[in-house]
Structures are given as structure tokens and as C-alpha cells.
Amino acid sequence: MPHNVLVTEFVHHLHRTGLLDVNVSQGATPDEPLSPAIKAIAADLFKITGDSSFKAISEWTMIGQAQSPQLQAAIEFLTKPRCGNPKGKQSPLSIQTFGTPSGRWSRGVLTYSIDPRGCNLAAAQVTTIIDNVFAQWQAVTPFFSFSRVPSGGDILLAFAGAETDSRFGAKSGVVATGAPPEQGRIFFDNSETWTEPLLRSVGLHELGHALGLTHSNDRNSVMYPIDMTFAAIDPESQDALRMLHGWAPQVPLPDRATSDRPSLAYTGSVGLFSASYLLHMVWKGSRDDQGIYESSLVNNVWTPQEKIHGIGSTESPALTAILTGDGTTSTALLMAWRGVKGDQGLYWSTTRFGSWSPQAKVGISASSDRPALGVYPGGIYLAWKGIDGDQGIYFSTFDGNDWSPQTNMYGVGTSASPALATLNGVLYMFWKGVEGDSNLYYSSLDAGPKPIWQPQRKVAFVTSKAEGAAWQYPGTTHGPSATLRGNRILLAWKGVEGDQGIYFSLFDGNEFSGQIQVKDVGTSQGPGVCTFGAFTHMAWKGVEGDNILYWSTL
Ligand SMILES: [Zn+2]
Incomplete structure (x- = not known):
């Protein structure tokens, strides 16, 4: 030519x-x-x-x-055969990694039916292939249980022509579409010459949409918009579905209560031939009880609460792990908190030398709220909101013995407590805006010789809908919580005024996935999160009027 x-x-x-x-x-x-x-x-x-x-x-x-x-x-x-679903962001070439453009299924036990008419393959073969597609997605998360029914059902699959979708009716190009939850509609182009590998691959992709996933820009992903003829679901897409539907049902911990939220951290005892790790939870008592309590997770059961003697706070403490300093990679706990009623000074203690060390003051620092602790290659960071009437954010670093003089973070403010987490050697801080501003913000600190906090950015993500893409700004009434999960930071927070739901998003250092609401949970204070082994743990106080603690894992 x-x-x-x-x-x-x-x-x-x-x-x-x-x-x-x-x-x-x-x-x-x-x-x-x-x-x-x-x-x-x-x-x-x-x-x-x-x-x-x-x-x-x-x-x-x-x-x-x-x-x-x-x-x-x-x-x-x-x-090449490609999916007809909207691509995602404003630019047609920039594809959202994954997320939840139209929510998720409110229930996991679903039925589906296949109408094989119009497909060049035999009806029995179509059924076998589609059954395998559903079985593969069901194996990803225990949330889903699929069963096929002769007709109707929650998810309908059919072969259709240009009368259903104007882009159908010709070979290749757009070959299928999958509607997001809870529409339950998947259409395959009846003009296509379907083969077993093509139908399985396109079926896996479109069912991914039907279960709540958007496109991936990774060509190794089954959610890549152009068909790459996959026979199985890639790890990224599996993880994305678990994010959407994966939190375990909440476990009430009725033996303990708080008027704030708990903090989580884990320690490791590393020997020459073995290592053991333990997840810890600390929290302030309920209402007028300013005592600080601790518990740890043993054989997947939280040990009875124990009061830490000689200390108290109006808020819950911050918790992180610190090297014991015995030359191994063993870690102990480092805790920081503000004082009791009338005392906004900040205090710290550690279990480096066995039991909790006597409380010591963090310089002249003071806060009206709970501080945040973070560990990154540049050291251990403590960050906090100022005292009553001061919405500034301050930080200090720990040299193993004492804290540096407090530094004000220029040009930012919060009405609550910030959160810290490290990704790829970079320390990130997340916080709610000042009084009257429910937006979430973040900044990062490189581990350079003269580290400086980058200008604040607003937590935002793009949702893609049939009518176009739009920026969304999640909001909260309380400070968020953050933890490293795989190669991303999981950020969790309570909703805005009047919304006691718990939400989370995943941040890869550049962008946030869409916010996902954790199913069937609520809090008046916000959650605490910590990734421990293969799971991210989350603990929180109940909704207004319910002061007991709850726990779930992702
Ligand atoms: Zn698609």
C-alpha cells in the first residue's frame, strides 16, 4: 500500500x-x-x-x-479488539489505574446468566468459558459468590449488534462493554469472530468492570483497555478488587472503649534463626478516663487491655516502632501523646529497654490534639497541630535520645491531628484543613541533606463516568490515618460533617485511587491503620454514642 x-x-x-x-x-x-x-x-x-x-x-x-x-x-x-468503556481521565490517553467510578456491589452473593445467541461459538462452549471467567474473579476475594441461572440474574451477558451499541457491528475495534456496579450488563459484539482465548480475555476484562474496576494503564493488566489475550487475572487487578470488597466484617472489641481513636504499630523480635512480630494497639480511655491502654494481637485475638501506669492524655497517643539499638533489626515501641486536661505539653516513652520508660517531655512542644509519629530514612518524625487557637503544624525529629527544637511547617494549617507514612524513602504528611475546611492535604519530605517539605497539595482523584471525568475532593471532620500497603500508602479517614462512614484511598506517590467506603462500619473519630504482614489492620471507635472499639483487616 x-x-x-x-x-x-x-x-x-x-x-x-x-x-x-x-x-x-x-x-x-x-x-x-x-x-x-x-x-x-x-x-x-x-x-x-x-x-x-x-x-x-x-x-x-x-x-x-x-x-x-x-x-x-x-x-x-x-x-486491536478493545473495550468500549470510557477511558477515564480528561485526557483520553491518561488512564486511571483502577478505582470505583460508580461504586461497588452492596452484596457479594450474585447470580448471572448468559445469552449465547449471536456468538459464532457453540452455546455450550460460551457457557464453559464464561463460567471460568466468573470462577476466576470469585477466587480473588471471599466477598463474591457467583452462581449461574438460566435467565435474568444480577449480571446479564449477551451478544449484541449496532442496535445496542453503535460501535458494534464491525470486526475488531470496540468488541465489548461492561457496565459498572450495580447495573450488571455485559455486551459482546456479535459481529466479532470469537475464539476461546479472546472471549475469556475480554470476559475477564468486562466482568472486572461489572465488579467495579476501571481501566489500568499497565499492558500486563487484564484491565488494560486494549485486549492482550489474557487467560488469568493479573495481581494488580486482583488487588484492586480486594481493595473494593476486601475488608473483613468488623469485629467488635467490647472489653475496651475510647473517646478518641486507637493507634496501631508492630514490633519485631529478630534473632539469628527466627523472627517474631507483634501488632500493638494503644488508646485513651472513654470519656473522663484519661488513662492510656494497650493490647496486642496474639493468635489473631486481641489480648485483654492493660493500663499503662503513670501517664494520661485527653486524646489517644501516637505509636510507631523504633530500633531497640541492640545491633539487630529488632524493634520496640515509641509512643507520644499530649498531656491530661489543662496540660497541652507533648510527652514520649519507649519500650526499648523492656517496659515503658518514664514519660519525658518533647522539648517545649505543645498541642491541643494527638500527635503523629513517622519513621523514614532521615529519622523519626513527630508532627502535631499547635495548642488551642493555633492551627499551625509543627514537627520535631528524634535522634534516639532526644527531640530537636520544634519547627513550624510554613504556610499550612489543620484543625486536627496530622498523619505520617513513608513510601520509597519519602516521608509523606497528610492532614485535614483548618477550621471550616474539610479538605485533606498532603506534603512530602525527601531524605536529602537539607530536607524541606514540599508545598501542600489537596488530596484529589478523578472519577470517570459515562458523561465525562471530574475531580473529586474527599473531606473529613477529623485527622486521617496512613500506612504503607505494598507499593502504595493507604490513607483512611472519617467522612465529612454528618457522615460517620470510613473511607480509604491508595496513593502511589503521584495520584490517589478513587475513594472507597469501607462497608458496614462507622466512627465518630476516624480510624487508625497499620499494615502488618499481608494485611492492613484498621481499628476505630464506634459512631456517636458508641465508645467501644472495632477492628477489621484488609
Ligand atoms: Zn474496559
Whole structure:
């Protein structure tokens, strides 16, 4: 095929897929310059697909430089079977990793039916393939239990033509769509020549949508919008579904109560041939009880609460792990808290030398709320809100013996307690805005020789809906809680005024996944989170009027 025809066909496919504005035209004669818009799209497509033909196209300046093999490869890629669901963010090339554009299933026991009419494969074969698709997703999380019914059901799968979706009715291109929860509709293009591998792969992808997942920009993901013919669900997509539906049902801990929220941290006892780890929980007592209590998780049961003698606070303490200093990687607890009623000074104690050390003051620091502790390569950090009437955020570092003089974090403020977590050697701080501002903010601190906090940014994420994408700003009445989970930070918080729900989002250092509400739980104070081994643990006080503690794992 002459290469000017290929140029025209390539541009046609860019228009058809919605990647290039239909008003942008491109001449095909050799002396014609290649449109900067097309060069930019090709560069983005190379980033997303890794396909070298797009890299070559992005580097051409004139049509005369165009090469037929690259154009043919690019056209082949653009005409691969792909999903017809909206791509995600404003830019058609920037695909949300995963999230929950339209919520999640409120129940996990679901039925489905398949109408194989219109498919070129035998009905029995279609059923076998789709049954396998459901079985694979069911194996990901105990939340779901699927059973097939002859017709109807919660999720309907059918083969349809252009009368159902105008993009159907031709081979390749858009071959299927999957509606988000709880619509339960999956359509396959009846003009496609379906094979067992293609139907399984596209089925896995569309059921992922039907269960609440959006697209991934990782071509190794079954949620990648262009079909890569997968036979199984990749780990990223499995994790995404567990995030959506994976919190275990809450376990009430009625032997303990608080008027704040608990804090969690784990310690490790590392010997030459073995290591054992223990998850700890600390909290302030209920109402007028300013005592601080502790408990640990042994054989998946929380030990009876024990009061830590000689200390007290109006709020719960902050908790983290610290090296014992015996030359091993064994850790002990480091705890920090504000004083009792009338005493806004900050105190600390550690179990480095066995039992809790006598309380000591953190310099001249003072706070009206609970402080936050974080460990990162640059040291141990303590961060806190100022005293009553002071919404500034302050921090201090610990050298193993004492705390540095407090430093004010310039230009930021909060009405609550901040949270700290470390990702890839970078310390992140998250906090609620000042009085009247329910937004969540964050900043990061590099472990450089002269570390400085980056300007604050608002916690935000993009939701994609059929009618377009929009930025969402989650809100809270209390300080958030943060913990490292895998290669992301899990940030959890209570909802805004009047909303006692618990929400969480995952932050990869660049962007937040959509916020996900934890099912069937509520708090008046916000949760405490800590990842321990394969699970993220969360503990919280109940809703207004309910002061006992609850616990769940993800
Ligand atoms: Zn899709």
C-alpha cells in the first residue's frame, strides 16, 4: 500500500478511536509537516503501549519521513479488539489505574446468566468459558459468590449488534462493554469472530468492570483497555478488587472503649534463626478516663487491655516502632501523646529497654490534639497541630535520645491531628484543613541533606463516568490515618460533617485511587491503620454514642 494511503488510514483510526480531534486534519503529501497533535499522541501511545512504532511516528517531522512498516504496525495496534468503556481521565490517553467510578456491589452473593445467541461459538462452549471467567474473579476475594441461572440474574451477558451499541457491528475495534456496579450488563459484539482465548480475555476484562474496576494503564493488566489475550487475572487487578470488597466484617472489641481513636504499630523480635512480630494497639480511655491502654494481637485475638501506669492524655497517643539499638533489626515501641486536661505539653516513652520508660517531655512542644509519629530514612518524625487557637503544624525529629527544637511547617494549617507514612524513602504528611475546611492535604519530605517539605497539595482523584471525568475532593471532620500497603500508602479517614462512614484511598506517590467506603462500619473519630504482614489492620471507635472499639483487616 502506498504510504500516503497508510498516513490517511492511520489518521482515520486516530479520529475513529477518539484519540485525535476530528477537526484536526493531516495532509498526506511528502512535503507536508506532521501535525504536532499527532506527534504528541504518538508519544503518549508509546508511553502507554510500549509499542516502538509509535515512538518512530512521534519523531517524524515531515510526511516524507513516514515509513510504511511503522504505520502498518500502529494501525494494527489501533484496530486491536478493545473495550468500549470510557477511558477515564480528561485526557483520553491518561488512564486511571483502577478505582470505583460508580461504586461497588452492596452484596457479594450474585447470580448471572448468559445469552449465547449471536456468538459464532457453540452455546455450550460460551457457557464453559464464561463460567471460568466468573470462577476466576470469585477466587480473588471471599466477598463474591457467583452462581449461574438460566435467565435474568444480577449480571446479564449477551451478544449484541449496532442496535445496542453503535460501535458494534464491525470486526475488531470496540468488541465489548461492561457496565459498572450495580447495573450488571455485559455486551459482546456479535459481529466479532470469537475464539476461546479472546472471549475469556475480554470476559475477564468486562466482568472486572461489572465488579467495579476501571481501566489500568499497565499492558500486563487484564484491565488494560486494549485486549492482550489474557487467560488469568493479573495481581494488580486482583488487588484492586480486594481493595473494593476486601475488608473483613468488623469485629467488635467490647472489653475496651475510647473517646478518641486507637493507634496501631508492630514490633519485631529478630534473632539469628527466627523472627517474631507483634501488632500493638494503644488508646485513651472513654470519656473522663484519661488513662492510656494497650493490647496486642496474639493468635489473631486481641489480648485483654492493660493500663499503662503513670501517664494520661485527653486524646489517644501516637505509636510507631523504633530500633531497640541492640545491633539487630529488632524493634520496640515509641509512643507520644499530649498531656491530661489543662496540660497541652507533648510527652514520649519507649519500650526499648523492656517496659515503658518514664514519660519525658518533647522539648517545649505543645498541642491541643494527638500527635503523629513517622519513621523514614532521615529519622523519626513527630508532627502535631499547635495548642488551642493555633492551627499551625509543627514537627520535631528524634535522634534516639532526644527531640530537636520544634519547627513550624510554613504556610499550612489543620484543625486536627496530622498523619505520617513513608513510601520509597519519602516521608509523606497528610492532614485535614483548618477550621471550616474539610479538605485533606498532603506534603512530602525527601531524605536529602537539607530536607524541606514540599508545598501542600489537596488530596484529589478523578472519577470517570459515562458523561465525562471530574475531580473529586474527599473531606473529613477529623485527622486521617496512613500506612504503607505494598507499593502504595493507604490513607483512611472519617467522612465529612454528618457522615460517620470510613473511607480509604491508595496513593502511589503521584495520584490517589478513587475513594472507597469501607462497608458496614462507622466512627465518630476516624480510624487508625497499620499494615502488618499481608494485611492492613484498621481499628476505630464506634459512631456517636458508641465508645467501644472495632477492628477489621484488609
Ligand atoms: Zn474496559
